[in-house]
Amino acid sequence: MAKYTFEEIKELLLKSINEDHIEAELRLIFKNKSNEYMIVIYDDHCSFERCGSIDEQTIADYKTLDEMYKAQQVDDIILERDWNNIIEFECLDFEMSGYWE
Numbered sequence: 001m002a003k004y005t006f007e008e009i010k011e012l013l014l015k016s017i018n019e020d021h022i023e024a025e026l027r028l029i030f031k032n033k034s035n036e037y038m039i040v041i042y043d044d045h046c047s048f049e050r051c052g053s054i055d056e057q058t059i060a061d062y063k064t065l066d067e068m069y070k071a072q073q074v075d076d077i078i079l080e081r082d083w084n085n086i087i088e089f090e091c092l093d094f095e096m097s098g099y100w101e
Helices: 008-016 066-072 079-085 092-097
Strands: 025-030 037-039 046-052 058-063 086-088
Touching: 008 037, 008 066, 008 079, 008 092, 025 092, 037 066, 046 066, 058 066, 066 079, 079 086
Parallel strands: none
Antiparallel strands: 025 037, 025 086, 037 046, 046 058
């Protein structure tokens, strides 16, 4: 079971951009994937990214977090299906804003 639900993460991402004007970068680690991934929130969209070397990096942009949650991502990740495979959440922006420790 993931430490946070999608709804909890969505609330924090929207708070960071709408109230604090911070383009938060949330790092995700999945138990069954060797790469790290990132969700980034912007004023007018969000993205799901695979981290790594230049050749490994991918970015997919979405209008909403809900759209991103349901879409098939790189490495056959569908957040709606695979959320409970997330074993680590890290967001320095959330820590600095006092959203979590």
